[in-house]
Amino acid sequence: MTNDDKKISASIRIAAPPATVFAIVADPAQHPRIDGSGSVRDLIHSDGPITAKGQSFRVDMKMFGLPYKIDNRVVEFTQDRQVAWRHFGGHRWRYAITPTADGCEVTETFDYSMYPAPGRFFIELAGFPKRNRAGIEGTLERLKAAAETDAQKSA
16 A cells, blocks of 8 residues: 555535635634534644644543543644645645635545554554545535635625
8 A cells, every 4th residue: 555545535515615615723712613524522722723834732531421631733724725734644734725716625634644653554454544535525614605605694
């Protein structure tokens, strides 16, 4: 398998400006609003919306019904275009936003290509690629609804 096999992505078109979409994905406090996986419970700590690479935030999560907390560090940042953060294991969650004539296209990616090889095996064994694909698709639908609602309110 190549590293590209270790990236799970989906995209959606959203009828909202890139800045509106970015304001949602770059604000950890809004992640429970758009989470389609059912794992994000609440924001625990953040210095506000993400504005630069290197920032961190902590989220209250649950998996298999068990609560846990996860620390995230921002590893990619381009205002209104892209933001990504990583967990302790090296895997990344990335949102890339491309302007279109009627709004934007958003691609969300779960990238576990940088995770150490033994860990990748357990990620796959636990079914995370399939589970994450479903979560990403749900999140993108919720992001679309949230961003289009926000865009209408500000129009």
